[in-house]
Amino acid sequence: MIVEQNFTLTNGLRLKNRIVKAATSETMGDRNGNPTTALFNLYRNLAEGGTGLIISGNVMVERSARGEFGNVVVDQDSNIELLTSWAKSVENHGSHFLLQLNHPGRQAPKTLNSKPVAPSAIAMTGPNAFAFNPPRALKIMEIKEIVQKFAQAAELAETAGFSGVEIHAAHGYLLNQFLSPAVNRRHDQYGGSLANRMRIVIEIYEAIRARTRSNFTVAIKLNAADFTPNGFMAEESLKVMQELAKRGIDLIEISGGSYENPKMMGNGQGATFIEYARMAKQTVDTPIIVTGGFRTAEGIKTALSSGDTDLIGLARPLILQPDLPEKLINGKMQPVKLHHFSTGWSWLDHRVGSLIGLAYYEQQMARLANGKPIKQPRTAWPILLEAVEEQGLQALIPRRR
Ligand SMILES: Cc1cc2nc3c(=O)[nH]c(=O)nc-3n(C[C@H](O)[C@H](O)[C@H](O)COP(=O)(O)O)c2cc1C
Incomplete structure (x- = not known):
């Protein structure tokens, strides 16, 4: 069975198996954006479950541009000792740890950011657009500063002892924008042709390489496609992969969708992006992670043995069962069932459904951090009440993933 086989990246990083914990934003940073003991406990528990590679929830590279309350921020004001403890919570427990670096761009709620920035002054659309102020377009100098902020965060991650970073270029955030x-x-060098639109991503990749050791792992999470009208398409995504592969990126994680069309959350039909992973494998030699929708041992094994992907990314299943990799390897994994929580009113479910889904997994991460068992409430109400108790009414403002 391939899942238990180790996998070594070209830079020498050896993963003990093929399971990757995909990023899930924990919203457990303190008010200064530093990681907390709860985060150390959560990640130690995840590592002890047997996952080969763990990717943190998105951390922000700019203090003034946060996507959620409770985001960790990694910049010159970060507490490096706390970051080091966070890295150790995984690196000392048999897994490797990548810090996921992000900038939300226009997907920053107005409660956190009254003047968001984006490539162009194009406002969010869709039913949740009211939660976001329209962005202003970034000046070229500001783009260069953001590139350096990603690189600085990577350098700090290396100092703290993380095995590497993952650049978040998916799910409708700034780089995806x-x-x-x-x-x-x-209409400048950062827009128009694909070469121009991917320039910031390539510059960030190269700036990280310039400021970190050559064996520091640099990964990217990329949308297979945005699945929005005139959005980023599969053909272009493959070209971005080729450009990054040429420059030596270590790992590519494939996902898709955005806040406007949350494809990454799946449709219950199994591995959401596996055919895109196959195309990626046929296009580049870089190791591929495909994330989204894996729920059964058979689905995981088939994806690996077909050669369509090298590694399997799991997000929600590993929150519910951190020891899933061990069960999988011992032939004891049962199909994972994700519950749908209803308020009992379909109009309200439609309005707050995605929020309930996110709040539920955030709450389970907090329980895991405190050594408590997972809860399966029968309705959405306890989840909503707990979210409001924790965060006040702002908990009801729609958020992104
Ligand atoms: C609570 C929650 C938080 C998430 N936060 C992030 C994040 O910070 N960065 C990211 O790339 N994806 C994030 N995701 C998306 C997951 O990484 C993954 O792509 C998605 O959940 C599909 O995988 P799954 O079907 O195994 O859950 C989040 C998902 C959930 C449920």
Whole structure:
């Protein structure tokens, strides 16, 4: 069975098996954006469950641009000792740990950011658009500063002892906004042709390489496609992969969708992006992680043995069962069932359904951090009440993933 076989990246990083914990934003940072003891406990528990590679929830590279309350921020004001403890909570327990670096761009709720920035001044659309102020377009100097902020965060991650970083260029955040022709309408070197739209991603990759050791792992999470009108498409995504592969990126994680069309959350039909992973494998030699929708041992084994992917990313299943890798390897994994929580009113479910889903998994991460068992409430109400108790009414404001 391939899942238990180790896997060594070209830079020498050896993963003990093929399971990757995909990023899930924990919202457990303190008010200064530093990691907390709860985060150390959560990640030690995840590592002890047997996952080969763990990717943190998104951390922000800019203090003034946060996506959620409770985001960790990694910049010159970060507490390096706390970051080191966070890295150790995984690196000392048999797994490797990548810090996921992000900038939300226009997907920053107005409660956190009254003046968000984006490639172009194009506002969010869809039923939750009211939660976001329209962004202003970034100046070229500001783009260069953001590139350096990603690189600085990577350098700090290396100092703290993380095995590497993952650049978050998926799910409708700033870098995905640059890649998308629907959102990036710039006429300078950062907009227009694909070469221009991917420039910021390539510059970030190269700036990280310039400031870190050659065996520091640099990964990217990329949308297979945005699945929005005129958005970033599969053909272009493959070209971005080729450019990064040429420059020596260590790992590519494939996902898809955005806040406007949350494809990454799946449709219950199994591995959401496996055919895109196959295309990626046929296009680049870089190791591929495919994330989204894996729920059965058979699905995981088939994806690996077909050669369509090298590694399997799991997010929600590993929150519910951190020891899933051990069960899988011992032939004891049962199909994972994700519950749908209803308020009992379909109009309200429609309005707050995705929020309930996120709040539920955030709450389970907090329980895991405190050594408590997972809860399966019968309705959405306890989840909503707990979210409001924790965060006040702002908990009811729609958020992104
Ligand atoms: C609570 C929650 C938080 C998430 N936060 C992030 C994040 O910070 N960065 C990211 O790339 N994806 C994030 N995701 C998306 C997951 O990484 C993954 O792509 C998605 O859940 C599909 O995988 P799954 O079907 O195994 O859950 C989040 C998902 C959930 C449920």
